[in-house]
Amino acid sequence: MIQERMQKKLSAGKPAFGLNLRFHDPAVIAIIGSDLDFVRIDMQHGAIAPNRLSDMIRACDSLGVTSLCRLPNEPEQISLALNADPGGVIVAQIESAKEAEQVVKAAKSSPIDRPYGGGDHHTRDLIEKANKERILILQMESRKAVSNCEAIAAIKGVDGLMLVPDELKLRIDEQLSDSLAKGKLLKIAERVAWASRDQGKLAMYDVGSSLATMKQAAELGFNLISVGSDALCLKKGAEAALAAVREFGRD
Secondary structure, X not given: OOOHHHHHHHHOOOOEEEEEEOOOOHHHHHHHOOOXXXXXXXXXXXXXXXXXXXXXXXXXXXXXXXXXXXXXXXXXXXXXXXXXXXXXXXXXXXXXXXXXXXXXXXXXXOOOOOOOOOOOHHHHHHHHHXXXXXXXXXXXXXXXXXXXXXXHHOOOOOOEEEEOHHHHHHHHOOOOOOOXXXXXXXXXXXXXXXXXXXXXXXXXXXXXXXXXXXXXXXXXXXOEEEEEEHHHXXXXXXXXXXXHHHHHHHO
16 A cells, blocks of 8 residues: 555645665565665566565565655566555556556456455455555556557556656657657656646656756656666665765775
């Protein structure tokens, strides 16, 4: 379910901030998660094994951080992740309203329809409760997805859209090094944010660690802002430590 910290920010009209997790050690969450509103547990590109997912989610719960699992568009993967009871799921590579409807069925169907869900009354009640409390966000990462974003956002059961700028930059011939959205990407960001908010849905943006891009995302109307990754934090921390070592060696 959505944890209180994130819910309070969203209810107050403020953006919530989170980090992408690629490593499968819950200790990472304990170290860097206390000031985050959400974490994005990357089951699509990260090194997180399915049997570690429950531990990652429980670590988030203990800190009051909302856990969002990013997954490929595969019904069995979605079902297995939901059994670990995350605060929500983010499903990749959605390009049409029809695909969105199929994902809703996989993520928010009855326990009888969903693999591994079980069919007894107690399980059914728990899953119906989870359907209301858990969020489903769909990634917009292609031209086709963006062209259909209004129709996708309108699907019942879809709780938000996520813009993945680096994927889109490759498809619209914009420089990956550009941090701020501009030109074609800016128009796409405006469109996805409007499509989400027009339907009363969440709008999520993966902006990296730049303060300028965070501010731009908030100004565009995105209310879930992902600001980097555990790998980036490790890299920057290591770079700072090694820079100090090299400086010491010059003394």
